[in-house]
Amino acid sequence: MTRExxxxxxxxxxxxxxxxxHGCILRWDGEGILxxxxxxxxxxMLYAGAAxxxxxxxxxxHFHGDHSLGLAGVIQRINLDRVxxxxxxxxxxxxxxxxxxxxxxxxxxxxxxxVEHPVHGDGVIAETEPxxxxxxxxxxxxxxxxxxxxxxxxxxxxxxxxxxxxxSGPDVGRLIREGSLETEEHGTVHxxxxxxxxxxxxxxxxxxxxxCEGAEALAEGCDMLVTESTFLDEDERLAAEAGHLTAxxxxxxxxxxxxxxxxxxxFSQRYTDAEEFGRxxxxxxxxxxxxxxxxxxxxxxxxxH
Numbered sequence: 001m002t003r004e005x006x007x008x009x010x011x012x013x014x015x016x017x018x019x020x021x022h023g024c025i026l027r028w029d030g031e032g033i034l035x036x037x038x039x040x041x042x043x044x045m046l047y048a049g050a051a052x053x054x055x056x057x058x059x060x061x062h063f064h065g066d067h068s069l070g071l072a073g074v075i076q077r078i079n080l081d082r083v084x085x086x087x088x089x090x091x092x093x094x095x096x097x098x099x100x101x102x103x104x105x106x107x108x109x110x111x112x113x114x115v116e117h118p119v120h121g122d123g124v125i126a127e128t129e130p131x132x133x134x135x136x137x138x139x140x141x142x143x144x145x146x147x148x149x150x151x152x153x154x155x156x157x158x159x160x161x162x163x164x165x166x167x168s169g170p171d172v173g174r175l176i177r178e179g180s181l182e183t184e185e186h187g188t189v190h191x192x193x194x195x196x197x198x199x200x201x202x203x204x205x206x207x208x209x210x211x212c213e214g215a216e217a218l219a220e221g222c223d224m225l226v227t228e229s230t231f232l233d234e235d236e237r238l239a240a241e242a243g244h245l246t247a248x249x250x251x252x253x254x255x256x257x258x259x260x261x262x263x264x265x266x267f268s269q270r271y272t273d274a275e276e277f278g279r280x281x282x283x284x285x286x287x288x289x290x291x292x293x294x295x296x297x298x299x300x301x302x303x304x305h
Contacts, residue, residue, distance in 0.1 A: 001029040003201070003301040005226060005263065008037075008044035010293045012230050012244075013066050014269040020044050020295055021066045022266050024226065025054065026203060028149065028301075029130055033057045034074065035147070035205050035226075041070030042077055048296045052078045057088045057126075057133075061207045062144035063095035072105040079111045086113040090125055090135075093118035094143045119145050122214070131200075136217050138209035140243040146207065146218045151200030161194040201304060207266060210243055211253060219257035223302045226293075227253065228266035229277050233284075235270075251281035254288070261302050262286055265293040 004027050009020030021038025025045075032054035034041075045051070055078065060068050068091075078087055091099050096118055103114070119125060119135050126133040131149045138144040155176070162172060165186050175181040180190045204218040206227040219225050230244035239246050245253070247264065254262040264277050271277075278292040291299055 005299040007293045007297045010265045031056045036067040037070035038066045039069045042073045060091035063098040071102040076108045088115045092143045093120045136214035139212040140208045148204040148218045154198040155195040156198040157195045224261045225259040226263040229264040247277040247280035248284035251284035251286035261289040263291045
């Protein structure tokens with residue numbers, strides 16, 4: 001199964017010749033989560049080799065145009081292509097009127113079930129077998145929420161402990177399924193005796209925010225954090241006024257949270273050298289894997305520890 005981030009656009013409010021309006025898709029096994037579809041998302045998906053059939057959820061952080069104006073086209077394309085499964089849409093409840101306007105911006109035939117799940121506050125918004133999806137409120141001039149995906153913890157079987165208890169073959173599968181196994185020599189053996197916790201993977205998406213408790217909670221312990229980095233550090237005052245992060249702030253957020261792979265995106269059009277965001281993130285002390293996002297790139301989610 002594939003777990004990767006498909007970057008559709010990396011610009012902020014104004015696109016450039018090299019950067020489309022913001023947007024990305026997280027492919028997580030059988031799910032495809034489209035985050036913040038800005039203008040041009042349909043075309044960027046075509047260039048990236050992503051189809052609307054891949055989309056199972058849409059997550060909108062807030063209703064500024066660079067994060068949501070692509071909704072109209074994407075929703076109509078989902079129906080035009082008759083996607084064979086329901087698509088769930090999460091967005092701030094305070095922006096319901098904007099979602100409604102974008103959903104029905106023009107006339108089209110509705111052939112697919114679009115399930116709306118507005119976000120009213122912090123907490124879990126979806127629980128599935130592969131993951132739990134939760135939100136936290138961010139600090140921006142309009143109501144905004146970030147999203148975090150958490151895979152349930154599993155167990156890693158330890159061959160040497162299985163051998164010590166004389167467990168092998170089909171008995172291993174039965175022990176995993178049932179949680180315990182009766183043996184002649186050792187009595188009841190519980191799965192915890194022959195395995196260790198395999199921590200589930202965690203992914204967070206943090207856009208358009210100042211440093212805040214919500215951003216910290218979303219980033220905590222993530223294998224991959226995708227975060228805005230709209231401004232360079234020398235423009236920290238502008239970032240605070242507009243409700244955004246600098247490269248250094250994003251790096252310090254990730255470092256404090258123990259993030260393994262930091263993906264910086266959502267760059268202001270005022271800067272011509274995006275690699276400077278990476279240099280400033282390193283200077284701020286982030287030592288994990290660092291990606292300065294480019295349009296249409298694919299970034300694998302780190303493998304489990």
